[in-house]
Amino acid sequence: MVDFPQPGGCLCGDVRYRLLEDPVTLYACHCTDCQRQSGTSFALSMVVRNEALELVRGRPEEYGVTLTDGRVKQGRYCGRCATRLFTPSRVAGLSVLEPGTLDDTSWLRPVGHIWTRSAQPWVVLAEDSLRFEQQPGDEGTLALVRAWKGR
Ligand SMILES: [Zn+2]
Numbered sequence: 001m002v003d004f005p006q007p008g009g010c011l012c013g014d015v016r017y018r019l020l021e022d023p024v025t026l027y028a029c030h031c032t033d034c035q036r037q038s039g040t041s042f043a044l045s046m047v048v049r050n051e052a053l054e055l056v057r058g059r060p061e062e063y064g065v066t067l068t069d070g071r072v073k074q075g076r077y078c079g080r081c082a083t084r085l086f087t088p089s090r091v092a093g094l095s096v097l098e099p100g101t102l103d104d105t106s107w108l109r110p111v112g113h114i115w116t117r118s119a120q121p122w123v124v125l126a127e128d129s130l131r132f133e134q135q136p137g138d139e140g141t142l143a144l145v146r147a148w149k150g151r
């Protein structure tokens with residue numbers, strides 16, 4: 001268990017923030033959107049209360065784009081080094097933090113994996129992790145929250 005606040009920021013250091021409390025949950029998303037947007041194989045998503053994020057330096061830029069299929073994607077990033085930092089959640093009052101931007105990432109073990117149906121075939125998921133083939137529903141989301149609390 002780590003102490004809070006936990007400091008973090010973008011690659012160039014223009015934007016610095018503090019995470020003030022333990023997050024709501026942490027999972028990995030293997031959806032093709034996350035693969036494409038990150039340019040890698042999956043994304044770590046840390047759900048936090050908006051109040052738990054405190055900006056201490058700089059001001060992230062905002063983007064909001066409508067994809068070809070009509071879905072809207074938005075988020076905040078550093079305008080100088082393009083590091084994505086966080087995104088407002090579909091759930092009011094919550095944000096999704098890019099947890100790899102925390103200074104200490106040693107405690108970031110996801111309790112679950114979502115969109116496993118599009119996971120890269122070489123990715124090995126921890127035995128004890130929750131798995132969802134697609135986007136989890138309310139019950140699945142609650143399970144992710146409980147698993148994080150009970151870790
Ligand atoms: Zn930056």
Ligand SMILES: [Zn+2]
Pocket residue numbers: 029030031032033034035043115
């Ligand atoms: Zn995703």
